Amino acid sequence: MHTRPRDEPAQLSVNIIGPLVVRRDGVVLGTHLGGPKPRQILQVLLLRRGIPVSKDALIDVLWGDRPPREARATLESYVCLLRRHLQPACGKSGPLRTTTGGYMIDDSAVDLDLARFEALLHRAQRAEAAAAYPLVVQALALATGPLLGDELGLAWAAEERDRHADAVTAARVLAAECASALGTDSEAIDWANQALVGDPLHEGAWTALILALERSGQCAEGLRAYDRCRQVLRHELGCEPSPALRAAQARLLQATAAGCGELSHAVSALLVLNDQLVRSTEAATDADAAEARIGEAVRQAGDVLSSFLRRAMQAA
Numbered sequence: 001m002h003t004r005p006r007d008e009p010a011q012l013s014v015n016i017i018g019p020l021v022v023r024r025d026g027v028v029l030g031t032h033l034g035g036p037k038p039r040q041i042l043q044v045l046l047l048r049r050g051i052p053v054s055k056d057a058l059i060d061v062l063w064g065d066r067p068p069r070e071a072r073a074t075l076e077s078y079v080c081l082l083r084r085h086l087q088p089a090c091g092k093s094g095p096l097r098t099t100t101g102g103y104m105i106d107d108s109a110v111d112l113d114l115a116r117f118e119a120l121l122h123r124a125q126r127a128e129a130a131a132a133y134p135l136v137v138q139a140l141a142l143a144t145g146p147l148l149g150d151e152l153g154l155a156w157a158a159e160e161r162d163r164h165a166d167a168v169t170a171a172r173v174l175a176a177e178c179a180s181a182l183g184t185d186s187e188a189i190d191w192a193n194q195a196l197v198g199d200p201l202h203e204g205a206w207t208a209l210i211l212a213l214e215r216s217g218q219c220a221e222g223l224r225a226y227d228r229c230r231q232v233l234r235h236e237l238g239c240e241p242s243p244a245l246r247a248a249q250a251r252l253l254q255a256t257a258a259g260c261g262e263l264s265h266a267v268s269a270l271l272v273l274n275d276q277l278v279r280s281t282e283a284a285t286d287a288d289a290a291e292a293r294i295g296e297a298v299r300q301a302g303d304v305l306s307s308f309l310r311r312a313m314q315a316a
Contacts, residue, residue, distance in 0.1 A: 012086060012095050013111040016046055017164070018145030024086065034081030037062050041078055041103075042086075043148055045096070047160055049115065050107035052099035061156050079103060114164070117142045121171050129181035136175045143168045169198045169205070176208035180215065188212035200232055203242060210248050214255075222252045 015021040020039060022029045033039045044061055045053055059071045068074060079096070087094025095109035107115070120139035124132040147164035151157035172195035179188035192209035195202055206229040213222035226241070226249045233239050240246075 011109060011111070014046060015113045016043055017113050017117065017142060017147055018149045020148075020150050022086070029085055033085050034078065038078040038082045038085075040151065040154070041075075042082055042096075042105075043151065043157075045103060045105040046110070046112055046114070049105045049110065049112060052102045052104045054102040056101075058102070113142050114147065118167070121167065121174075124171075124174060124178075129178040133175065133178035133182060136171050136178065140168070140171055140175060143171070165198060169195050169202055172198070173202065173204045173208055176205070176212065180208065180212050185212045185216040189216070201236055203229075203233070203245070207242070207245055207248075210245060210252075214248055214252055219252045219256045223249065223256065226252070 011025060013023040013026075020043065022033065022042075033042060040062060041058055044058060055072060055075055058075055059067050062075065063071060083091070083094065083096055086096055092098050095106045097104045097106055117139050120135050120142075124135035124139065127135065146152070147161045148154075148157040172191050176188045176191035176195065179185070179191060189209060189212045192205050192212060195205035196209065199205065206225070210222050210225050210229070213219075213225060226245065229245065230241055233241060241249075
């Protein structure tokens with residue numbers, strides 16, 4: 001059996017998505033690592049892996065604008081504690097390195113879940129659907145919780161967590177798009193719904209969901225999803241769904257009405273009027289002009305509906 005020499009750096013495997021888990025040569029270390037602040041030092045260095053982080057920057061993370069008088073010496077003592085946990089008998093030659101004025105994690109000596117997630121997503125974003133889908137699914141299998149789950153109350157961690165959450169949402173949207181391209185609409189719907197749980201305002205996720213529902217023949221569900229999308233965008237952002245989503249709604253309405261010739265004609269006419277309304281409102285230069293155009297479109301829509309209802313009553 002191979003025995004590592006005492007001066008050979010230990011190989012670390014670290015998870016920072018969800019609770020912090022550190023393994024040295026396959027053995028899980030205690031989660032305290034010398035206390036909360038040494039643990040935070042490690043997490044900051046892991047987020048900047050391969051890039052030196054100055055002592056001043058670490059002091060700012062640990063204490064903000066109220067550092068103790070001996071902050072630098074205290075920081076150095078924390079780093080010594082970390083080294084005893086991470087790379088015993090290796091001194092400064094392990095994954096946690098000293099640089100000019102600061103410290104750094106040697107990227108080549110640490111297997112980090114966040115790094116694997118980012119690498120898989122990067123590859124998936126540059127591949128065709130058939131190759132991208134398994135890559136992005138592997139990436140999402142790593143996203144089992146919030147980034148830096150042990151530091152939920154810290155501002156610096158919240159910023160990093162938000163950035164990672166955005167990347168996870170983008171990965172879920174990509175998974176939905178790839179699944180749709182490969183003809184697996186049920187998986188596309190599931191991924192799109194997961195993306196919307198993370199970000200209800202993500203129009204790309206709404207688009208992926210509604211298009212997948214359309215392709216799978218779930219017209220009523222597609223229309224309900226479009227209505228939810230429109231309400232969310234109007235209420236939160238004050239805008240309308242994109243032209244691609246409006247076109248999908250038109251197709252869904254026409255498909256729903258296709259079983260009744262008269263209704264199909266009425267729906268088609270209303271869709272034309274709605275499109276004219278949206279275009280004219282967007283082109284209006286003042287509120288009075290926009291209101292006048294809305295009123296005219298509503299009047300025309302009422303005429304179409306009244307005509308349809310009269311014909312329906314006569315046929316009855």
